[in-house]
Structures are given as structure tokens and as C-alpha cells.
Amino acid sequence: MTEHVMLIFPHPDDETFSAAGTVQHYKQTKDAYVSAVSLTLGEMGRNFGMPPIANRETLPHIRKKELEDALTIMGVDRFIHLGYRDKTLEFERTSTLATHLLEVIEEHRPTTVITFYPGLSIHPDHDATGEAVVEAIKMMDCSKRPTLLTKAITADAEQHIGEPDVVYDISPYLEMKKEAIRAHRSQALEVDAITKQKLKEGATDPEAWIRYETFWTFKQSEEV
Amino acid sequence: MIEINKDQLQESLSQYFNHEIYVHFEMTNGAYAAYRHGKAASGYVRNAKAKMMEGKVTGESPFRVGLKTSDGWLYADGLTHIDQTFNEAILLYGFDDDGKMQIALQISTTPFE
Numbered sequence: 001m002t003e004h005v006m007l008i009f010p011h012p013d014d015e016t017f018s019a020a021g022t023v024q025h026y027k028q029t030k031d032a033y034v035s036a037v038s039l040t041l042g043e044m045g046r047n048f049g050m051p052p053i054a055n056r057e058t059l060p061h062i063r064k065k066e067l068e069d070a071l072t073i074m075g076v077d078r079f080i081h082l083g084y085r086d087k088t089l090e091f092e093r094t095s096t097l098a099t100h101l102l103e104v105i106e107e108h109r110p111t112t113v114i115t116f117y118p119g120l121s122i123h124p125d126h127d128a129t130g131e132a133v134v135e136a137i138k139m140m141d142c143s144k145r146p147t148l149l150t151k152a153i154t155a156d157a158e159q160h161i162g163e164p165d166v167v168y169d170i171s172p173y174l175e176m177k178k179e180a181i182r183a184h185r186s187q188a189l190e191v192d193a194i195t196k197q198k199l200k201e202g203a204t205d206p207e208a209w210i211r212y213e214t215f216w217t218f219k220q221s222e223e224v
Numbered sequence: 225m226i227e228i229n230k231d232q233l234q235e236s237l238s239q240y241f242n243h244e245i246y247v248h249f250e251m252t253n254g255a256y257a258a259y260r261h262g263k264a265a266s267g268y269v270r271n272a273k274a275k276m277m278e279g280k281v282t283g284e285s286p287f288r289v290g291l292k293t294s295d296g297w298l299y300a301d302g303l304t305h306i307d308q309t310f311n312e313a314i315l316l317y318g319f320d321d322d323g324k325m326q327i328a329l330q331i332s333t334t335p336f337e
Contacts, residue, residue: 050323052225055307055315123255
């Protein structure tokens with residue numbers, strides 16, 4: 001069976017920061033087909049660019065184009081936008097989101113799904129997305145469930161769930177990943193903000209958070 | 225997006241006097257604030273409807289805008305930039321030292337998307 005990796009993330013750029021190198025790894029080593037699902041267009045982002053290239057109303061259109069450009073650079077084969085609004089995911093019924101995601105998963109039949117680890121991903125939309133993906137996969141027949149790789153981003157994640165069991169050093173694809181990150185032009189300030197935060201948390205290599213893509217394989221028995 | 229010109233903004237606002245307006249009002253220190261530096265404090269109202277009676281721009285950049293409506297007030301402080309390229313709407317913003325938007329006041333005679 002062809003390997004199909006499906007990225008499910010709430011905001012444009014989450015997929016690039018989390019998994020741009022992993023996508024290339026799957027494409028190069030497993031000839032994988034890759035789809036990317038974005039729940040929102042990051043409508044409520046605070047970064048308009050410096051100097052501003054967007055406003056509150058044009059931001060979603062600009063970020064959609066940026067996302068499409070980044071996905072092209074990453075080699076993603078298919079883009080699916082689900083049409084939710086930024087910052088509102090945690091207020092949707094989890095079952096509504098999960099049912100919607102289940103439909104998407106059952107239609108496209110990925111063999112691996114990559115998303116955020118629920119509860120350890122800082123932004124409420126990140127946690128809500130991870131939670132809904134876990135719920136969606138729970139609804140599937142065990143034999144049909146894709147492998148679920150989750151990304152946790154709080155500094156203390158390892159204290160809660162141990163070390164990540166999947167670690168990709170994506171050095172061979174680092175330049176591609178940086179190019180994909182740069183495609184999110186309106187969000188350029190975020191790269192500095194994240195790097196500053198990682199150094200504050202004790203990182204010695206300012207690029208480590210870009211170079212190492214780490215995931216926790218989610219077991220359905222895990223309590224969220 | 226350009227820096228606010230006080231007189232021009234006053235002129236633009238006055239064109240909305242005695243008109244029904246839709247308001248997008250937002251203040252935020254960011255979704256990551258609780259994680260990166262203390263506590264998050266943010267909120268937004270999208271497409272609140274009001275009848276604008278009159279209003280003023282005051283201060284020297286950053287500016288304050290106070291709009292008297294038929295039922296109350298709209299107030300915003302910390303506004304530095306305006307984007308008038310978007311339809312007929314008035315889009316006003318203020319940014320923090322890192323260049324991140326921290327306050328938005330948008331008014332339009334038609335609902336925002």
C-alpha cells in the first residue's frame with residue numbers, strides 16, 4: 001500500500017515548522033503521497049509583517065497564498081482547507097470537529113497522520129486540533145486506524161510523556177525547510193520569537209528547533 | 225498601511241456620523257503570552273452593530289479614538305496605523321515594540337467577512 005502522510009494542523013505555518021523535513025523524509029525514503037489539512041487560515045494572527053503587508057481583513061487571503069507556496073516547496077501533493085476560524089476551535093464541540101476530521105480521514109485514507117499532542121501544545125487551537133484528531137481516530141475500526149504522530153511543544157512535555165520516540169534530524173532538507181518557512185512571509189517575526197523562546201528555555205543551538213522534528217507516537221490507550 | 229494622519233482620520237470618521245456601522249474591535253497580547261511572558265489578555269468583538277453619532281481623534285501618535293454611539297461609546301487607545309485600501313472601511317491598528325498588532329478598531333457600513 002502506498003504510504004500517505006496527512007498533516008492536520010490549525011494554522012498556516014504549523015505544518016512547516018512541525019513537519020517540513022519529515023514530509024521530505026517520507027517522500028524520499030517511502031515515495032509517500034502527502035496531504036495537508038488546515039483547519040483555519042490564521043485569520044487572527046498578530047503578525048502582519050514588518051513593515052505590515054497585511055491587515056486583519058486581508059490576512060487570511062495572504063496566509064492562504066503563503067501556505068500554498070510553502071506546501072509547494074515542501075512537495076505536498078494535496079491541500080485541504082476546512083474553513084474554521086482562527087481562535088475558535090476550542091469553542092467548537094469536540095465531537096463536531098472530530099466527526100468532520102473523521103470524514104476527511106476516511107475519504108483520503110492516510111496511513112500516517114501528524115498533528116499536535118493534545119494538552120501540551122501551548123495554543124488553544126493546537127490542543128483542540130490534537131484532541132479532535134485523537135477523537136476522530138478513536139471512532140475508527142482498530143484495523144483501519146492510521147499511525148498517529150503527535151507534536152508536543154511545551155518546554156516540559158518530556159516530564160509528562162517522556163522522550164519523543166520519533167526524532168528526525170532533517171539536516172539534508174534544512175534549506176528546503178527554511179525556504180518553506182520564508183514562504184510564510186507575513187509570519188517572519190514568529191521565527192525570531194520562537195528562536196528567542198527556545199534559547200530562553202535552555203537550547204544551545206538556535207536552529208535545533210528547526211533541525212530536529214520530534215514526535216510522540218500516540219497510543220489510543222493514552223488518557224488526554 | 226500608513227501612519228495615521230490625525231486630520232484626515234477625523235475627516236474620514238465624520239463621514240460615518242449618523243450612520244449604522246459594523247465594528248471589529250480587538251485587543252491582544254497574543255495567544256502565546258501566557259507561555260512566553262506572563263498572562264494572556266485578549267478579546268475581540270466582530271461585527272458589532274452600532275449607530276455612530278459623533279466622535280474624535282485625540283492625542284499625538286499613538287492616537288485615541290472615541291466614538292459616541294446611539295447607545296454608548298467605543299474607545300480605543302494606542303492607534304498608530306491606518307489601512308484605507310480595504311473597501312470603504314476604516315482599519316486602525318496599534319503595534320507593540322516587536323511589530324505585533326496589539327489593538328485594532330475597524331469600522332465599516334457593511335459587515336466584515
